[in-house]
Amino acid sequence: MVVAGRRGTELLRGVLDLCLLAVMQEGPAYGYEMTKRLRARGLSMVGEGSIYPLLARLERDGLVETYRAASNGGPPRKYYRASPAGQSALAAGVSDWRAARDSVDAVLDMEVKS
Template identity: 55%
Template structure:
């Protein structure tokens, strides 16, 4: 049985990833052209195993329609040809913008989360609610 803390943590990671999955895919594709399964593998190798191929393909299709990636097919050893995705100039510009946005966002969130928690007031020190009463 999965504990509530672990389940909430996975849900939080999933929500966070949803907003940056496109940038993560562009980053992987910028390293070298890749096909869908390789993208899922690349994400998993970097700690993002919760992303399935099923969530990658619709995003890749939208990115192709937007001109961020182009596609070429190569024969595979077994089965149908593989569809490889490669970055376009527009995709490289989008990746650069996404990296800047992520860095600024992560820095802002880091500043908020780095704020130390205030200790619980001791019984001899009145709390704010007691002072206001």
């Protein structure tokens, strides 16, 4: 499902860093490659801000490591992978997200039943 609309954008904004760290778990990736991985899971970037500033912030915070390497037949690209601190942040973030999601589900389910 493609997340669309304003609410989807707002929800995605709060967890996009987690999503980026999560898709890096598949293996190091450059910017556009991460966009493709997100889209393959139904997360469209349309309406959302770009991932580039976010990747830069993750790098500054030491949550990702980068290196340059040639891409498949293309120019050298900047590859990103989660650092050990990034792995920990991902684990903590996923836990936070699930707790928040469960709480919201409990409220919304109650609303639907009544």
